[in-house]
Amino acid sequence: MSNFRESILLPEQNRNISEIPIASRRKVLGAIGLTATALCASSTTASAGWLFKKKDDDMPVVKVRTSSNQRSTSQNLSRNVGGFPDEWTRLQGSNIAKYADYLNSLKMKKISAQDVISAHAKQRGDCWNTLPPKEWWARMGYTLRVIDRISEIMDISVKEIVSAYRSPQYNARCAGAKKHSWHQANVAVDVQFETSAYHVTQTARAVRDRGLFKGGVGSYSSFTHIDTRGTSVNW
Template identity: 50%
Template sequence: MSVQKSDAFFFFGGKSNLNTDDLPKEWVALQEKEIQAYARHIAKYRLEKLTVHEVIKAHARAKGSVWNKIPPREMWDNMGPTLQVADKLAMALGSDLKEVTSAYRCPAYNARCPGAKPRSYHQQNLALDLMFNTSQSRVARVARELRDNGLFKGGVGRYNIFTHIDTRGHNADW
């Protein structure tokens, strides 16, 4: 596995640990072991354009006093196909990922997100909101082309500052 500096990983005797120094200390303290375990799980997908750190950082958010969390372990595999779609999308765009603005959302955190649906695919660990260094119209168009070419079945939603993708199993557009 080739690791770039941007992956923010350190290697110790074959085990990798995510560098959490730039993540909110309160959030890290609440779930350090789960963060490290989930980071290792994500690394198994060998993504080329998305880094593990970018994905983990998307979880390190609070709305008021409610912190988001790393997804429950039984949902970890749900994110694999979505991450692979996002990686292929970044390659197809030929544009750098600016930010993963949202990934898994725990129910309490999701309830505080303006505009979030109560049954959001983010709560099932199937969805990502992505910002690229290109127009969101282009991102959504290319995501739909990839989907139309059979890469995945799922949702593509274009918003002003990000594009939502999910692998729900049936197609939806907005």
């Protein structure tokens, strides 16, 4: 069975570092040396193969093996969640508190449970999005820790988790969303930072290509898509 480094980390590559402004490049390169080590010690490991299959021709299927050890942090984000639409809260029931407990257990430095859950409490027409299935929670844990680490490297706060898990029904209502969106597999996040999306995109690609994770990085005008599908893709 492959270990975390064998199954997730990429060989060193330098192709995107030159695209980052010099000041940001120095900050990124100074932090990259610690990045792979930090994530290798984290709670999520991947199986030897991340599998992409089509199930009923409507969504990707990902197989991820996880462990329960968690990395500690000295920063205390708020553990409280709330303020969601009443109808959505009623539909999700006790899963809201349970998912918040899981997210808080990740002990992220820059992302709170409120940030993540708020991305799910959205409606398109008469269709509400939902929280992810419980058996898929650990998939998002790895993606969130990647984003949390990128935030640390840039030393810039996350402004908003725009989108995380999308149910198939909700995804079908999202303009421009692909039928086989990785958001449906709970491994993708659209995120805004307190800086330009271009800067975030270039930094995410640079640290990925230096070994932080394997996944997709998509550039949009107001946010960056980051996922941990297991194959590196840019758009």
